[in-house]
Amino acid sequence: MTLRFLFAILIYISASVAYAADPIITNSTSNSTVTTKGETETTVKSPPPSAISPSMNNSNSDLCTVGIAGAVQTQILGISGGSTVRDMNCERLKLAKTIYDMGMKVAAVSVMCQDERIFEAMEMAGTPCPFLGKIGEEAQKEWDAKPELKPNTKKDTANNDKLKGAAMGVGSVLLLLLLL
Numbered sequence: 001m002t003l004r005f006l007f008a009i010l011i012y013i014s015a016s017v018a019y020a021a022d023p024i025i026t027n028s029t030s031n032s033t034v035t036t037k038g039e040t041e042t043t044v045k046s047p048p049p050s051a052i053s054p055s056m057n058n059s060n061s062d063l064c065t066v067g068i069a070g071a072v073q074t075q076i077l078g079i080s081g082g083s084t085v086r087d088m089n090c091e092r093l094k095l096a097k098t099i100y101d102m103g104m105k106v107a108a109v110s111v112m113c114q115d116e117r118i119f120e121a122m123e124m125a126g127t128p129c130p131f132l133g134k135i136g137e138e139a140q141k142e143w144d145a146k147p148e149l150k151p152n153t154k155k156d157t158a159n160n161d162k163l164k165g166a167a168m169g170v171g172s173v174l175l176l177l178l179l180l
Contacts, residue, residue, distance in 0.1 A: 068084070110130045116151045131149075
């Protein structure tokens with residue numbers, strides 16, 4: 001048994017010496033050169049700027065107005081605007097119909113006679129427009145005596161010309177902005 005014991009101690013000592021050996025040191029040198037070249041392109045997709053004109057809905061309504069609207073958009077600036085224009089003939093027709101429906105026929109004819117075309121048509125038919133409550137030949141005598149009171153569309157034409165001129169001016173400005 002002693003022999004076995006000595007043999008076990010010998011193995012133990014030899015194993016410890018193996019573990020106590022010096023570490024292995026390795027030297028290595030590495031050289032590397034990295035060259036990187038890259039290009040980047042960014043594309044931004046966005047909706048274009050927009051100028052939205054105001055909507056003026058007059059369908060299915062009992063209004064005597066017409067809506068006018070427009071808009072112009074450039075890359076930098078956008079302008080929009082709108083307005084309404086009264087239709088005087090439409091108003092005249094509605095007024096005359098309302099007065100006629102209330103039983104006042106002469107007053108309804110008087111409202112319609114404010115239009116030069118109706119006035120001339122009534123004279124051509126031999127039924128002159130009423131004049132301060134007078135009808136028929138009495139009214140014709142009064143109209144002949146005071147022709148300056150006959151309806152004149154020159155005022156309406158002047159207003160329409162002003163409106164057309166304003167529309168042309170606004171249109172020109174909008175066209176110039178569009179060309180920017």
